[in-house]
Amino acid sequence: MQRTLFDADHHAFRESAREFVDRTLRPNYEKYVEQRFIDREAWLEAGRQGLLGLEVPEEYGGSGAGDYRFNAVFGEELCKLSAGVASCIGIHGDVVAPYLVDLCTEEQKQRWLPRFCSGEMTTGIGMTEPSGGSDLAALRSVAVRDGSDWILNGSKTFITNGYSADMIIVAARTSPEKGAKGITLFAVETGMKGFERGRKLDKVGQPESDTAELFFSDVRLSAEQVIGEVDRGFIYMMERLPQERIGGAISNLAHAAQILLETIEYTKERKAFGQSIGSFQANKFLLAELVTKVDVTQAFLDQCTLAHTRGELTAVDAAKAKYWSADVQNEVLDACVQLHGGYGYMTEYRVARAWMDARVTKIWAGSNEIMKELIGRDLGL
Numbered sequence: 001m002q003r004t005l006f007d008a009d010h011h012a013f014r015e016s017a018r019e020f021v022d023r024t025l026r027p028n029y030e031k032y033v034e035q036r037f038i039d040r041e042a043w044l045e046a047g048r049q050g051l052l053g054l055e056v057p058e059e060y061g062g063s064g065a066g067d068y069r070f071n072a073v074f075g076e077e078l079c080k081l082s083a084g085v086a087s088c089i090g091i092h093g094d095v096v097a098p099y100l101v102d103l104c105t106e107e108q109k110q111r112w113l114p115r116f117c118s119g120e121m122t123t124g125i126g127m128t129e130p131s132g133g134s135d136l137a138a139l140r141s142v143a144v145r146d147g148s149d150w151i152l153n154g155s156k157t158f159i160t161n162g163y164s165a166d167m168i169i170v171a172a173r174t175s176p177e178k179g180a181k182g183i184t185l186f187a188v189e190t191g192m193k194g195f196e197r198g199r200k201l202d203k204v205g206q207p208e209s210d211t212a213e214l215f216f217s218d219v220r221l222s223a224e225q226v227i228g229e230v231d232r233g234f235i236y237m238m239e240r241l242p243q244e245r246i247g248g249a250i251s252n253l254a255h256a257a258q259i260l261l262e263t264i265e266y267t268k269e270r271k272a273f274g275q276s277i278g279s280f281q282a283n284k285f286l287l288a289e290l291v292t293k294v295d296v297t298q299a300f301l302d303q304c305t306l307a308h309t310r311g312e313l314t315a316v317d318a319a320k321a322k323y324w325s326a327d328v329q330n331e332v333l334d335a336c337v338q339l340h341g342g343y344g345y346m347t348e349y350r351v352a353r354a355w356m357d358a359r360v361t362k363i364w365a366g367s368n369e370i371m372k373e374l375i376g377r378d379l380g381l
Helices: 008-035 040-048 067-083 083-103 106-118 174-182 231-271 281-307 316-345 348-363 366-378
Strands: 123-126 144-148 149-160 167-173 181-187 195-200 211-221
Touching: 008 040, 008 067, 008 083, 040 106, 067 083, 067 231, 067 281, 083 106, 083 123, 083 149, 083 231, 083 348, 123 149, 144 167, 149 167, 149 181, 167 231, 174 181, 174 231, 174 366, 181 211, 181 231, 231 281, 231 316, 231 348, 281 316, 316 348, 316 366
Parallel strands: 123 167
Antiparallel strands: 144 149, 149 211, 167 181, 195 211
8 A cells, every 4th residue: 555654855865865774884784783883984974964863953953854754764764774773873863852952952952963963972861770661750860969060870771872872861860859750851971970881781682782781970960961951851751752652663663564575575485395485375364464464553653653743643642653563563573583484593584683673672662561551541541
């Protein structure tokens, strides 16, 4: 079915995004996997191509697209290569960008955004802590006033771009007595005394996506490092989580759809008992079910993307998109591994890597169980 979400400008942009992936990322992908991070040159080239500042106004070096569908196109093209690459670049350009554009002062924007858009400064966001994952209201990292400064102590874990990012937006408790209403966001930059990074975490999948633990020991932060207003951090995070979740959903499905296409071609070429394995009724029916599920999910995600472009996507619909797409992604990729037989379990095959890469999507950006809780509450339950 022809998708109606995009117009000629989006299709032209897709060609540019695809060229960037094929020319810059794909030839170096195995190196990224081996070293467990994406080279800075790739970030700089993305900046030169205007791909990192899609949401950033032109006066700060961005593209000023003003249309989330361009983000969606870029995310889809990245996922055709790798979920891990899409995760790293998506955290920077799709997740962190709204915090900087919407909440920063003019001085902060002038200081950070040009380098953000050029790739000279890469970013991450520090929400998750060792003591709790999806429960953002239970943060233990604390920032205490010291004159006009703040002293930050605590730790974060599972932070995408955590090992290499030049700046991390860190959520910390500033008024413990206020609970969720006492959290503030801070910009912690490389080189600040007391800010240390742990090892690159050894994950099941997405090795090219550097993920790390972060430690803050008496990190002194000036008032100029506060993002937005003091004690409004939890509200800011809740306001921007729908974009993180629809962005994740778009990536989930694009990732699964690409591997499914490759698997269909494999089942046409692979022979068993004198015929292609795709011609066996069991496999044919399975592929018919998977293709239909992907297409139906795509229709829902396109409507969510359009709603978000209009500023109308609700947190509940974003939760539906996130959990459903993650479930579909994992179902599709598990079936693709099965259709590849023993080869599907070999890491030199893309399907095996994709299968490992996908498992985390049911956990991050709020676990699927939390998404169902949000949906259930909306039902009055």
